[in-house]
Amino acid sequence: MYVAVKGGERAIDNAHDWLAEERRGDPGIAELSVAQIREQLALAVNRVMAEGSLYDPDLAALAIKQARGDLIEAVFLIRAYRTTLPRIGASRPVDTGAMVCDRRISATFKDAPGGQVLGPTFDYTHRLLDFKLAAEGEAPEAPASAPQTAPMPRITEYLDRDGLIQREEPAEDTPPDLTRAPMEFPANRALRLQALTRGDEGFVLGMAYSTQRGYGRNHPFVGELRIGAVSVEMDIPELGFAIEIGEVRLTECETVNQFTGSKTEPPQFTRGYGLAFGQTERKAISMALVDRSLRWEELGEDDTGAPAQDAEFVLYHCDNIQASGFLEHIKLPHYVDFQSELELIRKIRAEAEAAMARAAAE
């Protein structure tokens, strides 16, 4: 229970002034610009966009600066800003098959048409600290080759053609939106995917990892991972046609999972799907694993009681803003609640002590 308490205003103002000073750090060191954060801490910016559920690199960079690099606090700032934006509409579903890929790899087919394109990846680095970065140097330049013009078809298309993988049935239903209506259970797959794509990367990663280790057996192949730019198209009522309103960078992961078949279905592979704003590869792969794990019921699998099979558990706990809001509120003044607890325990103790004294006297 909260009780309004007056006072502390001066302390709060001074605390915020000090916060501003600490945020700036040593004034003898050059100040970070929002553009520097956007360009040089791009993966932090991407994470804040994905979990803040708002694609705007400049705003995410500003939030990171304001939050002193606390990414969950930055996500909080973006979520709060997002709620002030009037909703202009919804886009047509983006065509990730037409993505202009920076990176595209498959762990299932070595010779996939379009090839294995590594892109700007940490993979195969030695994870040794590079002290050259501590010194100022010239801007590095990446090698270039003739740009590829051939299309990069989806890997799952090949399996789909032979009926070896469960088909994604196309549909045009309006998906539920958890920013507009409270989450309801059972949550359909569209709602689950929305919750996962904005869910905390660490939480979704932990859930995905648990499925790999055996809590709901789920050890898939990464059929395909692609990172790149897609155009966003929206129908404009006043024009009477659709136009492109921008371009977003996305990471998409499709997993290929084992499946033994059922009474109605011949044995075939099944899929998990991850799609998130920005270059957010760990998140997209994790999302695909958890998506697949949560599909146990529709695929006729056993409920092993694993946490990653429990949609309520996963979806109610994956949002780091809800979680930290509830968690951190316990540090705010609870003086009256605690006072009543204190009085209660004193009363119980007094009764217990009196009873003991009586017993000793008898």
Next chain:
Amino acid sequence: MSEIDTRKGWMGLLAKAPAERLAALWAGFGPEPGFSWLRAPEVGGVMVRGRMGGTGAPFNIGEMTVTRCALRLETGEVGHGYVQGRDKEKARHAALVDALMQTGQADRVRAAILAPLAQEMAAARTARAAKAAATKVEFFTMVRGED
């Protein structure tokens, strides 16, 4: 290409164009024509959707910022601006270009603004694709000494 497709082309180009470049090209184009607002620039969010498995049923990924406006030139043509981000100037420039493209000045606007924008954006895309191409794996098979 139909008239609508052509218009879709320039509106999409303007939506994705870097705001500073559009502003610079617009400034170089000449004096701004007179106009009145039909809808003053407004920043909002558009919910971006994806498809399950890339091809299945839609779901919501998250929003993106978009600024839109509509205006009427003194000569009567109506221009719409729908651009990515929160830059109201960019939306105004886009709407003015959209309106002027419906006038006798279309060729001049195309040459001075749309063509250079398209060229620069294509060049940036090609440069990125060239770097991606350089990271494509060329597999070769190791000869094993088992004969």
